[in-house]
Amino acid sequence: MSKDYDYIIVGAGIAGCSTSYFLSKYSDSILLIDRNCDLAQGASGAAGAFLSPLLGKTNKFKDLVTDALKFSTNFYLENIPTEITNCGVVRIPKNQEDRDKFETYIPFMDFPYEEMEDGYYFKVGSQVNSYNICKYLSQEVETLFKYEVVKIEKYENFWLINDEFKAKNLILTTGADISLIEEEYFNIRAVWGQKIDIFTSTQTTKNYHKDCSLSHSTSVKEKNGYITSIGATHNRIECDLNVCNHCLKKLGLDNFSHDTYTNDLILDDTKKLISLANSIKSLENVELLDIKIGPRASSIDYFPMLGRLIDSKKTLDNFPHLVNGSFIKDKMLSQLENLYVLNGVGGRGYVLSPYLAYLLVESIINKKDFLEDIQTHRLFKRWVKKYKNHKI
16 A cells, blocks of 8 residues: 655755755655665765855856855754854965956955955855755655655656655655656756865865865864865766666765776875865875765756756647747646656755755745746757757
8 A cells, every 4th residue: 555645755865855844844744765875875965065155247047046045054054053164265266367257256246255365255155064954954754765766657636656655746856867757858967076074184264165175174182183075076977867877876876886987086086186175275194084976966057957847748749839949938838747856956055955945845835936047947948949850
């Protein structure tokens, strides 16, 4: 006999945990599922979990990050103050060209700053404890780990998961693995990130960002030194995720021995991260403590993906002229009922996810609209314009 829930969320990274938190304010019938043994084991566990402003001239993406940074920083400080360190971040230009570019950004700074240590210091910059944040966010909902979702099917008024669980509403926060979404227009760029934790006799009192990010340090009195983290690499492996999800589906990605993302690459990236961190601050007596990697999910246009999915087959059956460039209003596009996504947060998961989860839940529960640029509609409309012959 299947078990019924109002909401099932697949994916227990920062996106899924944030969604579970805001949903729990409205429902006590929520199941959060993940294939791993615990929360935040993929990209969310490999994240540096830095909260830092996006610099640049005004544009919609920068505005989104700024709004999310304000929302998420306040959320963490108000609800989980012990798990956020608000020590500021020093953004250091990589070279003179980068410094000249920084100077052009000054009129467009969204947060107060001051010049410091050959860079620009922003007090808003913070770092959060990724695992403890996810644990807090999901504490009010039921969780199920080591459970692989291989099949989702829509029936009259519910989604059936693996012929075992029923959900009135299904929310996919699966990051780079989008194998459950059978829509050609919904595509992901998987960017593998690596974070390392080190022991060093060098103390850092702030976060830094240059070619990599170097965190503030935590004192280890018994060893007379400090623990700090360095991240993150950006390795784009050009795999067709519709053909092979081997890396994405493997459990324990920090303990692996398969062919695609090799141990040699991990070791090379570790050396690279330590070298880049030393260009920020000279690190003495370095001892490697931990390595974590995970595939961060980004969209083609870098904006997140939020909301209900368009049913491409049904929409094109109703409006076949769309392939010839015809236009219809968004409300006329057929949607997959009671199926939602929160995806594409890239390397800013701990900035974007709480804000996006809040917007998604307000949309589901209170029918509130949110920015068109982050809705999944845009992906379908671009796809249908680009391709004349669809095999759907």
